Amino acid sequence: MPTFDNASPSTPLSNPASISYHPLEDDDTVPQLPPFYSPRPIPVSRAISELDLNSLHITHPAFGQELQSAQENPQDSDHESSLQSDQELPGLVSPQITPPSTPGTGTQTPSHPHRHVPKSVPVDSSAPNGGCGNKKPHLLPKLPDVNCVVRARIPTTIGGSGTEMFLHLYQNSEDNKEHLAIVFGNSIRSKSLDKVRPGETEMDRLIRGAYTGRLYPGRTSSKAADGKGDNVDEKKEPPLVRIHSECYTGETVWSARCDCGEQLDEAARLMSLPGSGGGVIIYLRQEGRGIGLGEKLKAYNLQDLGNDTVEANLLLRHPADARSYGLATAMLVDLGMQDIRLLTNNPDKVRAVEGPNREIVVKERVAMIPLAWRGTKGIRSAEVGGYLKTKIEKMGHMLQMNEGS
Numbered sequence: 469m470p471t472f473d474n475a476s477p478s479t480p481l482s483n484p485a486s487i488s489y490h491p492l493e494d495d496d497t498v499p500q501l502p503p504f505y506s507p508r509p510i511p512v513s514r515a516i517s518e519l520d521l522n523s524l525h526i527t528h529p530a531f532g533q534e535l536q537s538a539q540e541n542p543q544d545s546d547h548e549s550s551l552q553s554d555q556e557l558p559g560l561v562s563p564q565i566t567p568p569s570t571p572g573t574g575t576q577t578p579s580h581p582h583r584h585v586p587k588s589v590p591v592d593s594s595a596p597n598g599g600c601g602n603k604k605p606h607l608l609p610k611l612p613d614v615n616c617v618v619r620a621r622i623p624t625t626i627g628g629s630g631t632e633m634f635l636h637l638y639q640n641s642e643d644n645k646e647h648l649a650i651v652f653g654n655s656i657r658s659k660s661l662d663k664v665r666p667g668e669t670e671m672d673r674l675i676r677g678a679y680t681g682r683l684y685p686g687r688t689s690s691k692a693a694d695g696k697g698d699n700v701d702e703k704k705e706p707p708l709v710r711i712h713s714e715c716y717t718g719e720t721v722w723s724a725r726c727d728c729g730e731q732l733d734e735a736a737r738l739m740s741l742p743g744s745g746g747g748v749i750i751y752l753r754q755e756g757r758g759i760g761l762g763e764k765l766k767a768y769n770l771q772d773l774g775n776d777t778v779e780a781n782l783l784l785r786h787p788a789d790a791r792s793y794g795l796a797t798a799m800l801v802d803l804g805m806q807d808i809r810l811l812t813n814n815p816d817k818v819r820a821v822e823g824p825n826r827e828i829v830v831k832e833r834v835a836m837i838p839l840a841w842r843g844t845k846g847i848r849s850a851e852v853g854g855y856l857k858t859k860i861e862k863m864g865h866m867l868q869m870n871e872g873s
């Protein structure tokens with residue numbers, strides 16, 4: 469068992485050498501874990517239909533309240549009343565830094581959160597007070613090459629409304645990762661996908677998704693029968709864009725250490741609202757702010773030892789944020805974007821996505837407000853509280869804290 473010389477769980481670990489360990493001895497006993505650490509498995513012979521859902525008491529902060537209250541209050545899909553009765557959960561960040569009015573958020577308590585659309589605020593990276601910080605990003609002199617190799621229609625569960633999106637898979641000149649563009653609406657087309665490839669057949673084009681209209685059994689031409697193509701949405705305002713970095717823990721295994729999964733869901737929800745004009749989520753494979761999953765897990769352990777997310781990265785000899793956004797810029801250009809509305813609180817993203825020659829221009833920024841701050845659903849845990857606090861205090865994220873105090 470490790471012993472600590474100077475560090476307590478709440479003491480930031482300024483010097484990792486201050487931890488000393490002794491190897492596990494034969495007589496060291498493994499502490500008895502509380503029973504909930506190893507739940508009794510449900511016998512495989514028991515059919516799922518036999519499960520009494522009402523007896524389930526899911527307490528995971530990301531969705532537990534929702535499941536339970538949905539059964540208790542079937543009429544109340546927002547479950548605000550049941551959330552209020554669940555106040556023993558720790559708040560996201562201490563109430564003092566819960567922002568009563570963060571720019572770009574619109575009203576704080578929406579009458580119907582599912583339809584809530586945060587207001588965007590104008591930004592101008594060319595002006596010193598343009599609303600996206602002054603830090604100059606390190607940009608490559610030229611955008612990387614990107615190529616959309618395949619696109620497919622994905623019916624989704626978003627909003628329970630059968631929203632469809634088109635998943636675009638890209639290759640690029642910088643790495644071997646499969647970066648993605650999640651496209652809502654059918655007016656947004658990839659130039660590299662649509663380009664005719666030497667020697668390809670109509671069937672090749674259908675299979676790689678370079679078609680207009682909709683696929684159906686027996687279709688043989690990549691051009692829609694009415695010859696109109698897909699450009700049916702009228703462009704009223706710059707499209708919504710989210711640049712999202714992969715987070716296996718937050719998006720797949722229900723981590724309440726960060727709000728990444730919630731942000732991805734929220735971006736998709738906004739882009740699929742009727743009248744939203746769609747949008748694009750650029751999904752970059754830069755897990756753990758670019759340090760990779762293995763290193764992020766080490767960082768989590770350092771966080772449990774008392775460090776914040778920035779300190780943990782630095783102790784592992786990584787930058788606080790090791791990401792870049794050149795691929796996102798190149799993918800947006802390939803998708804025909806120019807002026808955009810960017811969903812983010814991160815000033816570095818706003819400046820970096822614009823590219824070396826302002827190939828993309830962020831006209832407006834739409835803040836990503838944690839759902840729990842708006843009083844609806846959302847992730848509540850001490851860890852996500854610390855995560856957001858560090859983003860605001862150390863990384864300059866544009867969420868307002870402490871207003872009015």
Ligand SMILES: Nc1nc2c(ncn2[C@@H]2O[C@H](COP(=O)(O)OP(=O)(O)OP(=O)(O)O)[C@@H](O)[C@H]2O)c(=O)[nH]1
Nearest residue numbers: 712713714715726754755756757767777812813814
């Ligand atoms: N190193 C490290 N990475 C983390 C941690 N928690 C989350 N991440 C990663 O942080 C990234 C989240 O980034 P984004 O969702 O793009 O958001 P952001 O840059 O924080 O800013 P917003 O656009 O305002 O959301 C993902 O790659 C996560 O895997 C952590 O504790 N340590």
